[in-house]
Amino acid sequence: MKARFAFIPQSLVYRWLRWFHAPATAMMVATPSLKCELQGHGFRNLRIWSRGVDIEQFRRIPDASLPFEGPVWLYVGRVAVEKNIEDFLALDLPGTKVVVGDGPARRVLSRRYPGAKFLGPLKGEALVRAYSASDVFVFPSRTDTFGLVMLEAMACGVPVAAYPVQGPNEVVGGASAAVLDEDLRTACLGALAIARQAARSGDRSNSSARAFAADHTWRKCTLQFLANLAVEPPEDE
Numbered sequence: 001m002k003a004r005f006a007f008i009p010q011s012l013v014y015r016w017l018r019w020f021h022a023p024a025t026a027m028m029v030a031t032p033s034l035k036c037e038l039q040g041h042g043f044r045n046l047r048i049w050s051r052g053v054d055i056e057q058f059r060r061i062p063d064a065s066l067p068f069e070g071p072v073w074l075y076v077g078r079v080a081v082e083k084n085i086e087d088f089l090a091l092d093l094p095g096t097k098v099v100v101g102d103g104p105a106r107r108v109l110s111r112r113y114p115g116a117k118f119l120g121p122l123k124g125e126a127l128v129r130a131y132s133a134s135d136v137f138v139f140p141s142r143t144d145t146f147g148l149v150m151l152e153a154m155a156c157g158v159p160v161a162a163y164p165v166q167g168p169n170e171v172v173g174g175a176s177a178a179v180l181d182e183d184l185r186t187a188c189l190g191a192l193a194i195a196r197q198a199a200r201s202g203d204r205s206n207s208s209a210r211a212f213a214a215d216h217t218w219r220k221c222t223l224q225f226l227a228n229l230a231v232e233p234p235e236d237e
Helices: 010-021 032-040 085-089 106-112 124-132 148-155 166-172 184-200 207-214 218-228
Strands: 027-029 046-048 072-076 096-100 117-120 136-139 160-162 178-180
Touching: 027 032, 032 046, 032 166, 046 218, 072 085, 072 124, 072 148, 085 096, 085 106, 096 124, 106 117, 124 148, 136 148, 136 184, 148 160, 148 166, 148 207, 160 166, 160 184, 166 178, 178 184
Parallel strands: 027 046, 072 096, 072 136, 096 117, 136 160, 160 178
Antiparallel strands: none
C-alpha cells in the first residue's frame, strides 16, 4: 500500500479503511503480525484466516523443463513496482532468471533486463510445469502480507529464497526448504544448495518443501474460515 499510495498520508488511508470495514462483524487477516499491525492502527475484531494451496494441482512434474540455461530462478506474480522485482532481476546469479506474470512494469523491466525471460501470465498445468522446471523460487517483495506463490512453489518441490520480512517470515519462516536473508543473493544461493542437495540424494521432488506446503491446504484454511464464522464443519469431517 505504501509503495502504491505514497502520495497520500497514511493516516488518511487507515482512517478510510477503518470506516469501510466498521460495519463488518469481523475482519479477517492472513497472519498474526498483520493482525497486530492493524490493531495498532485502531482496527478491532480481527480474526486470522490464513491461505491454502491446492496440493493436488500443485505438485512436482518430473519431466518438466524450460529451454533455458540452468539453474533456473523463478518469480511468479504481478509485475508491478510494489513487488520489488528489480531486486531479483539485478542480482548476479548463474543461469537464467524467469518471470511469470504480467503488470504495468513488465515492459520497462523486460527492456532493462534483456537476459531475463518474461513468459507472461501462465495458469493451470502450464504454471505447474514452470514451477516444477525451476531450481529456486525467488520472492523479492518486502510488502506482501502473505505470498501464496511461495506455498505453490514448495508444493511443487521448489525451495524458496526471500527477504526476512512480514510475508515470508509468517508463511515459510520455519521451513527447512526456505532461506530468508537481507542479502537476497545469499538467500538465492542458499536455496540453490538445498535444491542440489535434494537432487543428489535422489529426492527430485524435494520432499521437505512438499511436506511443508501439505500443512497449508485448502481444507485447513476452509476450516479456519468456518471457525471464524462459528459454522460447524460437516459431520463426516
